[in-house]
Amino acid sequence: MKAVVLIKNGSAFKAFEIREIPKPSVMQGEVLIKVAAFGLNFADGMARNGMYKEAPPLPAVLGYDVAGTIEEIGDGVQNLKKGDRVTAMTRFGGYAAYAVTNASAVAIIPDQLDAATATALTTQYCTAFYAASEMVNLHNGNKVLIQSGAGGVGTALIQFAKYKQCEIFATAGSGDKINYLKQLGAHHPINYNTENFETVIKKITGQKGVNVIFDAVGGKSVKKGMRLLAPGGRLVCYGAAALSNKNIFGKIKTALQFGFYHPAMLMMPSKSIIGINMLAIADSQPAVIERCLSAVMKLYEAGIFAPEIAKVFNANEIAEAHDFLEKRKSIGKVVVQW
Numbered sequence: 348m349k350a351v352v353l354i355k356n357g358s359a360f361k362a363f364e365i366r367e368i369p370k371p372s373v374m375q376g377e378v379l380i381k382v383a384a385f386g387l388n389f390a391d392g393m394a395r396n397g398m399y400k401e402a403p404p405l406p407a408v409l410g411y412d413v414a415g416t417i418e419e420i421g422d423g424v425q426n427l428k429k430g431d432r433v434t435a436m437t438r439f440g441g442y443a444a445y446a447v448t449n450a451s452a453v454a455i456i457p458d459q460l461d462a463a464t465a466t467a468l469t470t471q472y473c474t475a476f477y478a479a480s481e482m483v484n485l486h487n488g489n490k491v492l493i494q495s496g497a498g499g500v501g502t503a504l505i506q507f508a509k510y511k512q513c514e515i516f517a518t519a520g521s522g523d524k525i526n527y528l529k530q531l532g533a534h535h536p537i538n539y540n541t542e543n544f545e546t547v548i549k550k551i552t553g554q555k556g557v558n559v560i561f562d563a564v565g566g567k568s569v570k571k572g573m574r575l576l577a578p579g580g581r582l583v584c585y586g587a588a589a590l591s592n593k594n595i596f597g598k599i600k601t602a603l604q605f606g607f608y609h610p611a612m613l614m615m616p617s618k619s620i621i622g623i624n625m626l627a628i629a630d631s632q633p634a635v636i637e638r639c640l641s642a643v644m645k646l647y648e649a650g651i652f653a654p655e656i657a658k659v660f661n662a663n664e665i666a667e668a669h670d671f672l673e674k675r676k677s678i679g680k681v682v683v684q685w
Contacts, residue, residue, distance in 0.1 A: 349685070350443035351665050353407045356397035359669035365662060368408070371440065371447040378427055378435075378450050379419035384659070385441040386412040386466035387681040388499075389563070389586055392673045401626055403439055410441020411626075413448075414456065414465035424450045431455050434465035436473065436629060436636060442665070444685055451633040454640045457648070467499055467654035467680035468647055473639045474625050475503030476646070478583050481639070482621050483559050485511040490557040492516040492548065492575065494564050496533060497524035499680045500585065502655050504561050505531045510651045516557060518544050520675065527655075527678050545571040556580065569620075578617045585623040655679030 348370045351363050373379045391409050394402035402409070414434045417427060427433070427450055436452040456465045478500075479485055485508060493504045496517030508515050509532045517533040519525055520540045528536035535551060537544045548557060556577040562568055563586035572582050613619060629636045646652040657677035660668040662685050672681045 348444040349662070350408050351662055351683075352442075353395060353405060353409055355405065356395065359395060359666040359673065362395050362669075363665050365665075366406075368443070370445050371443075373419045373421040373447055375422045376424060376450055377421040377447050378417050378424060378433075378453055380413055380415045380433060380435055380446050380448065380453075381418045382413045382441070382444055382446050382685060383415040383462035384413070384466055384682050384684040385410050385443075385446075386470065386499075387668055387672050387683065388412070388470055389672070392669060395669060408440050408442050410437055410439060410443070410446070412436055412466045412469035412471075413441045413446050414462035415446075417453075418445065421450070427453060427455070432458070432460075434469050436469045436625075436640070438626065438629060442662075442683070449629075449633055451637040452629060452640065454644050456644075460647075463656050463659050463680075463682040463684065464654050466682050467503075467656070468643055468652070469640065470625065471499035471680060472503045472643045472647075472652055472654065473636065474585055474623065475500050475507060476639050476643050477625065477628070477635070478561060478585055478621075478623055479504055479507045479511075480642070481635070482623065483581050483583055485513055485559065487512040489513045489559055490516070490552060490577075492518075492544070492557045492560040492572070493533075494518050494560070494562045494568060494572075495586075496528050496531070496536070497678045498563065499654070500563060501561075502531065502679055503652060505533055506652055507646075510646075513559075516544075516548055516551075524678055544568075545575055548575055559583070561585065573618065573620075576616075576618045580617075581619040581621060583621045583623060585625075657681050659684055661685075 350368045352366045393399040417431045437448045491508045491513045495501045497519040515533045516535040517528045518537045518539045525536045556575045560572045560582045657679040659682045
């Protein structure tokens with residue numbers, strides 16, 4: 348089968364080759380999916396640059412989410428059958444014509460849902476749902492800050508917070524993205540390149556701050572976020588874009604900018620820091636992934652979740668797709684199709 352193979356770390360234009368590799372075998376509890384489209388995630392770029400420790404050794408096939416048709420079913424799989432159109436989370440291996448994954452990470456998709464849009468409903472929307480519903484139970488009237496609001500997870504978080512009738516603060520780095528945040532329903536879109544989000548939010552809230560922060564950036568934004576949290580506030584970290592700096596001194600500087608926190612520093616003001624790594628959850632608690640994916644599909648069918656597709660590339664444009672995502676040009680999900 349054909350696969351996009353990561354052969355070296357570094358520039359997207361030198362890192363990949365399309366190769367013929369063996370089709371994966373199906374084990375008990377797994378399904379084989381003929382892939383129509385696969386999604387890109389921020390972690391893909393980190394893996395390409397050799398900065399994601401969980402990535403497999405080179406040569407490697409990356410990819411966390413796919414959409415396509417089930418071609419083979421492993422023993423013990425129920426509620427799925429050959430020919431079902433599905434979207435699925437993969438633990439790498441998604442950049443290929445065929446991908447194998449645990450049946451618990453697979454959801455049947457309606458006929459009218461295109462493969463590109465379906466890819467967004469797995470890793471990114473499941474991350475958002477897990478963060479906002481399982482780790483943090485949002486309530487009507489909560490003041491919520493969503494960093495990187497124009498990304499795939501950010502879009503999902505804004506849609507969910509709107510559904511929960513929260514007051515939404517969201518950040519982005521360009522005028523086009525600020526307009527997008529307004530269209531999504533963010534009450535207070537903030538351009539972090541022209542405004543200090545901490546100052547803006549303190550002014551709007553009368554120095555009271557916010558109840559929940561979803562942070563995909565890391566570094567100094569976490570430290571600012573801790574200052575913004577009201578008593579009982581929760582800061583949810585699900586990414587660290589700031590750590591994408593390839594320079595070792597830049598990495599050290601960014602790591603220090605996160606700040607250092609002792610339990611007493613959290614107890615006295617009653618604040619919480621929550622970290623999320625969906626790969627770790629999928630490895631240790633597949634039932635959680637199954638539950639989240641089922642909930643995401645119901646919210647999509649109800650019209651609450653509506654993924655935005657930034658751009659669809661062909662597989663031979665994988666370098667351009669990575670470059671597009673890495674330069675933060677995207678609004679929504681970046682997808683690659685065969």
